Amino acid sequence: MTCTDFLSKLTDYFDGQIPADLLVEVEEHLCGCHHCEVVLDTTRQTIAIYRDRDIYEFSPGMRERLHTAIMAKCTPKV
Amino acid sequence: MSTVPASPAFDESALVVRARAGDTAAFSELVEHYDRRVFRMAKQITQNDDDAEDVLQETFLKAYTHLSDFQGNSKFSTWLVRIAVNESLMRLRKRKTSKTVSMDEDVQTEEGSIPRDFAEWRPNPEQLYGQSELADILRKTIQGLPPGFRTVFTLRDIENLSTEETAEALGLSVPAVKSRLLRARLQLRERLSRYFRQKKEA
Numbered sequence: 315m316t317c318t319d320f321l322s323k324l325t326d327y328f329d330g331q332i333p334a335d336l337l338v339e340v341e342e343h344l345c346g347c348h349h350c351e352v353v354l355d356t357t358r359q360t361i362a363i364y365r366d367r368d369i370y371e372f373s374p375g376m377r378e379r380l381h382t383a384i385m386a387k388c389t390p391k392v
Numbered sequence: 393m394s395t396v397p398a399s400p401a402f403d404e405s406a407l408v409v410r411a412r413a414g415d416t417a418a419f420s421e422l423v424e425h426y427d428r429r430v431f432r433m434a435k436q437i438t439q440n441d442d443d444a445e446d447v448l449q450e451t452f453l454k455a456y457t458h459l460s461d462f463q464g465n466s467k468f469s470t471w472l473v474r475i476a477v478n479e480s481l482m483r484l485r486k487r488k489t490s491k492t493v494s495m496d497e498d499v500q501t502e503e504g505s506i507p508r509d510f511a512e513w514r515p516n517p518e519q520l521y522g523q524s525e526l527a528d529i530l531r532k533t534i535q536g537l538p539p540g541f542r543t544v545f546t547l548r549d550i551e552n553l554s555t556e557e558t559a560e561a562l563g564l565s566v567p568a569v570k571s572r573l574l575r576a577r578l579q580l581r582e583r584l585s586r587y588f589r590q591k592k593e594a
Contacts, residue, residue, distance in 0.1 A: 384456075
């Protein structure tokens with residue numbers, strides 16, 4: 315397996331969607347290729363770092379203002 | 393005798409049923425539960441504060457108006473996300489004059505999709521930067537991503553939608569979502585590596 319082959323499987327690898335026989339090849343490649351090991355690890359960190367934190371401010375004031383504006387337009391249905 | 397739970401759990405489907413019957417208090421609870429998520433997603437896709445506020449309002453108003461169309465085959469949150477995505481993309485398209493933002497055309501740029509930086513991230517980013525500095529880096533980095541990639545990354549990796557749900561929400565094929573997701577992840581990784589890479593020993 316080449317590095318390009320490995321990269322093309324990266325998304326399936328994260329999703330656990332690689333068939334068992336191919337997975338052995340992927341793991342073998344990872345053992346022998348430090349570059350791909352780093353790419354795998356830092357890509358995993360990239361996903362986690364965005365998933366784990368709120369990077370946009372949503373202040374209580376803004377939240378309340380928007381909530382009030384929404385509910386003012388939601389008239390009870392008959 | 394009725395029992396009152398100590399801390400009432402969030403019961404999405406019960407709230408939807410009540411809201412559909414015209415109970416605005418129930419709908420208000422749904423807004424309260426999902427507003428942060430909708431805002432974050434809208435901000436992530438549009439990269440604009442005013443647009444994100446508009447998307448938030450419009451998403452909930454549309455949801456309220458069309459509650460009767462919601463069949464309950466999918467989760468309410470998935471339905472809501474789909475409305476929010478459409479609203480976000482609409483605003484994104486409106487703002488872009490020169491560059492086209494098309495979800496059905498393949499994004500051409502390959503820049504940064506081939507890994508070039510193979511340094512480890514040590515110490516890890518949290519040890520390297522304070523929270524606000526880190527958030528700044530993350531905002532700047534995702535902002536530089538082409539909108540088509542940013543949107544797929546947001547839905548798949550941040551909002552945790554499945555590949556199929558993402559494809560459906562964006563009107564893309566599953567292979568197109570996979571290919572964009574890979575390139576989005578690799579581009580973000582490459583850009584973040586400028587900040588997080590292990591410093592070479594002097």
